[in-house]
Amino acid sequence: MENKRTAYIRSIGRFLPEKKLTNSDLEKLVDTSNEWIVSRTGISERRILEPGLGCSYMAVRATDECLERAGVSPEELDLIIVGTVTPDMLFPSTACLLQNMIGAKKAWGFDLSAGCSGFLFSLSTAAQLIESGRVNKALVVGSDVISSLIDYTDRGTCVIFGDGAAAVLLEACTEPGYGLLDFNLHIDGAGGEFLCVKGGGSLRPASHETVDNGEHYVYQDGRAVFKSAVTEMSNVSVEILERNGLTGKDVKLFIPHQANNRIIEAAAKRMGIEEEKVIVNINKYGNTVSASVPLALYEALLERDNPPVKGDYLVLAAFGAGLTWGSTLLRWWEK
Ligand code: UT7
Numbered sequence: 001m002e003n004k005r006t007a008y009i010r011s012i013g014r015f016l017p018e019k020k021l022t023n024s025d026l027e028k029l030v031d032t033s034n035e036w037i038v039s040r041t042g043i044s045e046r047r048i049l050e051p052g053l054g055c056s057y058m059a060v061r062a063t064d065e066c067l068e069r070a071g072v073s074p075e076e077l078d079l080i081i082v083g084t085v086t087p088d089m090l091f092p093s094t095a096c097l098l099q100n101m102i103g104a105k106k107a108w109g110f111d112l113s114a115g116c117s118g119f120l121f122s123l124s125t126a127a128q129l130i131e132s133g134r135v136n137k138a139l140v141v142g143s144d145v146i147s148s149l150i151d152y153t154d155r156g157t158c159v160i161f162g163d164g165a166a167a168v169l170l171e172a173c174t175e176p177g178y179g180l181l182d183f184n185l186h187i188d189g190a191g192g193e194f195l196c197v198k199g200g201g202s203l204r205p206a207s208h209e210t211v212d213n214g215e216h217y218v219y220q221d222g223r224a225v226f227k228s229a230v231t232e233m234s235n236v237s238v239e240i241l242e243r244n245g246l247t248g249k250d251v252k253l254f255i256p257h258q259a260n261n262r263i264i265e266a267a268a269k270r271m272g273i274e275e276e277k278v279i280v281n282i283n284k285y286g287n288t289v290s291a292s293v294p295l296a297l298y299e300a301l302l303e304r305d306n307p308p309v310k311g312d313y314l315v316l317a318a319f320g321a322g323l324t325w326g327s328t329l330l331r332w333w334e335k
Contacts, residue, residue: 006179007127007138007170008333011072013065014166014298015058015143016285017049021162030155037159042261046162046286048147054088056097058165058291059143063102066167072137074102079138080109081126083118083290085197085321086145087111094143107139115195116257116320117185118142118290119166120328123316124183126170138170142290149197151217160259161218162286166294178310178333184240185326186232194224195321229263229319234270236327237317241271244329248272252312252332253300257319258282258292267317279304293318308332 022045023034037043049058059082067074080095087094095109114121119142126138143165152158173179199215200206210216233256241247248271256264261282268278279296288295293316300314301307308314312332319325 004176005131005133006173006181007130008173008179009168009330010171011066011070011169012166012294012298012301013062013067013069014164014295015061015065016164017047017058019048019050020045021048023159026159029152030158032155032159041160042280042282043159043286044283047164049145049163055082055084055086055094055143055145056088056101058145058163059094059098059141059167060101062141062143062165062167063098063139066139066169070169072169074104075106077104077107077137077139078135079126079129080104080107081122081138081140082109082111083114083122083140083142084111084144085113085115085118085289086148098141104139114320114324115322116259116287116289116292117318117322117324117326118320119293120316120318120326121185121324123168123170123180123328124185124326127180127183130170130172136172139167140170141165141167142292142294144289144291146218146289149216149218151214154217156222157218157220160287162288164285164288164291164295166291166298168294168297173333175333178331180328180330182240182244182329183326184236186236186324188323191224191228191323192321194221194323195219226260226263228323229259230266232323232325233257233263233317233319234267236325237267237271237315240315240327240329246313250313251277251315252308253277253279253314254317255279255293255296255300255314256317258285258296259287259319263319271315289320310334
């Protein structure tokens with residue numbers, strides 16, 4: 001175990017659309033209030049991609065920043081995984097579109113659909129391909145234009161979600177005991193009905209009926225999802241510490257999926273992690289689905305005082321449609 005090759009995060013980039021949709025904008029669209037949204041979710045505004053642009057547009061921009069920061073050219077990439085539930089189109093995959101747009105000539109890759117856990121599941125998959133020795137440079141992207149699936153007359157969902165993308169570059173860590181050390185991932189299809197888009201797949205292809213029924217929009221039973229999210233995101237975050245012989249006190253930063261402040265607070269409390277160690281940016285971006293965890297990581301690495309240094313433990317955690325959830329333990333490493 002000690003000498004196992006691991007993956008580490010070498011670089012990061014992001015893209016956030018310029019257009020802001022504020023709580024007061026939403027007050028004009030649906031029966032809601034700034035006070036309700038802030039107190040129940042923690043969100044003040046979110047970003048919305050302009051119509052006519054897709055998931056790949058944001059993915060390319062996040063990737064450009066990520067690779068430039070590392071001084072790595074797209075031709076060097078071996079693998080591209082894009083976590084998304086809002087690909088440009090059903091196929092080809094956004095990974096293929098991105099590969100072509102950036103000129104990653106030797107990379108293979110695919111999209112990974114795991115709701116808001118899309119980035120974490122993609123990170124785990126890429127890390128294990130690096131561990132195997134088959135892949136040396138992997139690009140992992142979380143990119144979602146979730147506004148393309150939102151019904152802006154449904155106050156239960158339209159206040160929560162926003163668009164965004166972020167990308168990380170994974171490489172092999174050459175020092176034992178550092179990098180991405182552990183993953184604790186789960187799915188439970190029994191909860192799938194609580195958060196889904198029913199139309200547009202092979203079961204309910206687009207038709208006048210599916211459009212009239214609103215089946216191409218996100219459906220969410222907020223209360224049911226909330227209950228599972230609080231329990232499961234807390235459980236996996238505590239478990240990953242315990243099984244690695246750590247406690248909340250050993251953790252430098254907790255970087256959770258940004259779905260609801262109350263879910264984040266519950267998980268941090270169960271882990272015994274102080275507020276200042278928890279990355280929260282939900283107020284600015286809302287729930288950006290697959291981009292949520294890497295956007296929070298970006299902030300932790302590049303926009304906060306006292307960023308992680310070699311040896312610091314970080315825990316990433318997510319929960320999403322599927323249902324899907326998981327956590328990751330990493331020990332920060334720099335060459
Ligand atoms: O990221 C993937 C996973 N997704 C999540 O983790 C989301 C989990 N769910 C949540 O974050 C919360 O359930 C929501 C933020 C979606 C909703 O908050 P809640 O405290 O669970 O509200 P609720 O659905 O229990 O509704 C409470 C009340 C209802 O009114 P009544 O029936 O008590 O009269 C709703 O109709 O709040 C009402 N309500 C609203 N009021 C003002 C629901 N949405 C709104 C709104 N503005 N936007």
